[in-house]
Amino acid sequence: MPTGTRPFAGFEWLLAGRYLRTRRREGFVSVIAGFSFLGIMLGVMTLIVVMSVMNGFRKELLDKIVGVNGHIFVTPIDRPLDDYEMVANRLKQIPGVKFAIPLVEGQALASSQYGNGGVLVRGVREADLKSVPYIGGNIRRGTLDGFDTSGGIAIGSRLAAALSVTAGDSIQLFSPKGASTPFGTAPRIKTYPIQAVFEIGMTEFDASFVFMPLTESQAYFGRDSDVSVIEVFVDNPDRTQSVRDAIEADAPRPLVLSDWRQRNRSFFSALEVERNVMFIILTLIVLVAALNIVSGLIMLVKDKTEDIAIMRTMGASRGTVLRVFLITGAAIGVVGTLAGLLLGVLFANNIKSILAFLNWILGADLWNPTVRFLSDIPSVIDWREVATVVVMALVLSLLATLYPAWKAARLDPVQALRMG
Template identity: 80%
Template sequence: MSAGSEARESVPTGTKAFAGFEWLLAGRYLRTRRREGFVSVIAGFSFLGILLGVATLIIVMSVMNGFRKELLEKIVGVNGHIFATPIDRPLDDYEQVAAKLRQVQGIKLAIPLVEGQALASSQVGNSGVLVRGVSESDIKSIPFIANNVKQGTLDGFASTNGVAIGRRLAGSLGLQAGDTITIVTPRGASTPFGTAPRIKAYPVTAIFEIGMSEFDASFVFMPLAESQAYFNRDGDVNVIEIFIDNPDQTQAVRDRIEADPPRPLVLSDWRQRNRTFFNALEVERNVMFIILTLIVLVAALNIVSGLIMLVKDKTEDIAIMRTMGASRGTVLRVFLITGAAIGVVGTLGGLILGVVFANNIKKIMAGINWIFGANLWDPTVRFLSDIPSVIDWREVASVVLMALVLSLLATLYPAWKAARLDPVKALRMG
């Protein structure tokens, strides 16, 4: 029995919005039949397009959020939030300056550091490193170092005059805890013939893994007193790194320091040092959102084309319903339900798929690596050891809302065309 004959038997006479008759008829239009097979194929592709578009948007935005969160935590967690360097004279009163800085509201750590470039070598190879001189109490107060020691220990760090190195550096040089690493710097002792390189061997007392390949492959932590002697520092330090309670309050803490500085200092912060890097991440994130939104838009346009073809195919049925008393509103709602159903079901399916995938992305990546026998996530290229994912539910809600709005808008024109159809002309054409 055709939809037109059903309409003759069950067209409602009332004006109830979205009546059961309208849902029934919309459901029949969505089912696959031989005569409307091509229309059903278009509807299927529209559904898949919206589902994959929404899922991909959620997954990609979650990974981008994870990238920013992990990079921010690791870069700022190891390097500090604010950096204080001297202006008029060397920072030889660093202990007093650090003590005063720790009293400023919002500051939890103030760590004096000696920094210098050097070459680390072993019997296996050599690599450029950044040597950071720090006291034992201060290195133990940095969570990303103290909580991620994989070999050895930081106990007795100052007394043993050993060094702590990153896991990737240890791997590239073939070192284990207890082995010896040689540190070479061109700025050594001054002689009548010029400055001689300084070469000294140190025991590896600890091997840590921050989880960021660049840091794990380049950082060498040395006891503060030893680093001052090694880099010819006359009892002073390069910089005091300041860690604050909330990185988003950096400017407020800077203002407090500048209002009553312990001595003339030049202040810089993590936003200035990493501005280009995080701006690039933000631009990439916005571009990816726009590109992936186009997938949902194309799928919504497929809904338009599918509904227009359905309206043409159902012209006779629409005319019969109109002659039997169906209002233009009834016809409009039937096709609104038909098109919106594709968008709503596709969006909900994409929501479920995207959230499940984003929450289990590490397991899925591990399974893909196992199946293909390849490492699809190279940490030396992507900075982080694991692929991160952080779901922002506000973003998820905005993606779902956007997909639903686009799907609904896509149904308006075909539904309006169906409602405006003249039953007399349609029957004559039929």
Template identity: 85%
Template sequence: MTVATQVNAAEATPHAEREQPTGTRPFAGFEWLLAGRYLRTRRREGFVSVIAGFSFLGILLGVATLIIVMSVMNGFRKELLEKIVGVNGHIFATPIDRPLDDYDSVATRLRRIQGIKLAIPLVEGQALASSQTGNGGVLVRGIREADIKSIPFVGGNIRRGTLDGFDTAGGVAIGKRLADSLGIQAGDTITIVSPKGASTPFGTAPRIKAYPVQAVFEIGMTEFDASFVFMPLTEAQAYFNREGDVNVIEIFVDNPDNTQAVRDAIEADAPRPLVLSDWRQRNRTFFNALEVERNVMFIILTLIVLVAALNIVSGLIMLVKDKTADIAIMRTMGASRGTVLRVFLITGAAIGVFGTLAGLGIGVLFANNIKAIMAALNWLTGANLWDPTVRFLSDIPSVIDWREVASVVLMALVLSLLATLYPAWKAARLDPVEALRMG
């Protein structure tokens, strides 16, 4: 049939008859078949297929990167929260009117309050730790043996030595990174220097005392492992001139996210006036910065998916332009505008759906095996790509939040489907008579 014959046939066909659908079932089999052919590579439409391929890869990489990055950010928050709160406590009680010399009775009464599992009296002070090979600033914490053993991140992570007899042995427990930097092991001697020592006629003399290293622990957070020194409570009181009192009572609760209810209970039943603060107040800036970074990363990486969706638009527009004659012939043969619309909707949506599903699989696989992948990359490159001294944590964490994964997948699917609407609508609105005349 010549083009002129097709034009005459199209003009002779009543408009209402041409608009009748070819079938009552949406997304008929031939529509899927035609959309599949449009997605296959042919020599004449090779450039269109290349754009479709890049759109597929863009959506795949965007979805996978979003899942991986959000999982790592969730892992960061979980690990930092567990370690910061797990070592430092959830609520901190400090005295108001007089020194906290009745800390035993206060701690005992606090433990009876519902929701509190630990109340630990502490003496804290800054000092300088030194050995024959180095020195560094440390935070000395005076604590009793039973209390240090009850802190899981310390008592459950002893790498060398032991905490048995901690109250009477006269030794200290130090972090692994501090031990490595000073070049000492369990059984060696560490010297603690404090600027606030004994008062003399010539002023305050620094206090210098050597202690045997009884235990070496590894919390897994660089800042803590490189700066914490735990000392028996009575020895810390003598070293820092506390005269039988403590700085603070650290309180560990059953639910760290519900500290306000416990604070209210403490204020209602406090044995003496106390100033209360919680982990949210002490670490507000840090966790707010982490949340801002997480949200910004989500927005930035969403742009990758958006760019890939725009590639779908450009690819489909070029495909519609290339298939103008085919669309006109289909219309003259009885295909409705809805049929043409669905064909190009399937074509564009297939790129988005398969790209999203592939990105979902790769992202989840990568996030679940990120430590093994990092170890393989370290082996291939011969370098430590995850430096714990810079990134706080010893290992790269990853926690998949399936609600976030679902939102990422839904967002990618919606953007992909929206990207197909305009090109599909343009194809459906194409006038077959004008298209055949131009062809």
């Protein structure tokens, strides 16, 4: 038999392939190899799918939370923001600022004859409301045209469903901060027609946001021609600090600044922790599958003791035996990893279609938006993460083959034949 100085000679591949094929005597070994293959495939696939969904969650939540609430929030220190027009125009001139929106914010109770619920009322000008893509570009019923002078309001789709109303109907808004009387503060109650119904795609926002013309909100909440806050939208949400520094340097009056990272720090930190924990937990699946490769190869080496001894007496080197079993174990890991990569990418790219099919088969809603932040399950594949998962699975698989292959190469052919 040729010893072969060239690494991974043809007969080594041939012999490794024969060891991987099922035979009656080695049926149990082949079963272990099959479970190892399935474990690595499912581990890699699950890692890719879960990490893609977590990436999609972060992107969608960031886009919607920041896209609706702004990136930098400007509030006054010394006196109310009654000069908001001048301040907003000054902020718009700063490089990196897309637009600055003066807002009046207040809480109220929205009520119709079919139900009621707490809402966040935001007073805003028509042009500013239309400039926010997640609002102006997602009107499902009605229109925002003439919003400033209509005296109407715009509400979220889930709030409209909860109150059983639509564009053209009316609802009442109750505010605890009303007019002062000798008997105390009377709540403010007013009926507003619904001019538009929007759908952001984030359950919490669609169920609680009510937009009102700015001048009407000032009158409703009893403000003296001032606003609560100016929301600044920037070109790049991940680079708010440079814009924030420019605003502080060019502010026309003393102002307090905060940004979306400060307001949502705990939320996105929790999301990042959950993402890392899921990666560690799912990596254990691949690790367990790699350990199955170790046990399967050790059993294969024990079963092939006589074959190894015969090869050695015919001139095969220890390196040849080592490479045969390296190929045998690595083949399981490599093929399992590639199969998991293919299935994971296909699943992540078609997760909405797969979910719709499962909903149709089971007759149930597996993704109920009323108990989740988002209306649809998102998925964004990060190819750097995919590469990391693939490399990790390949490395674990190759490491798992080293000890059994080394043990096979160290067998003494004379003693092995004597024992056989």
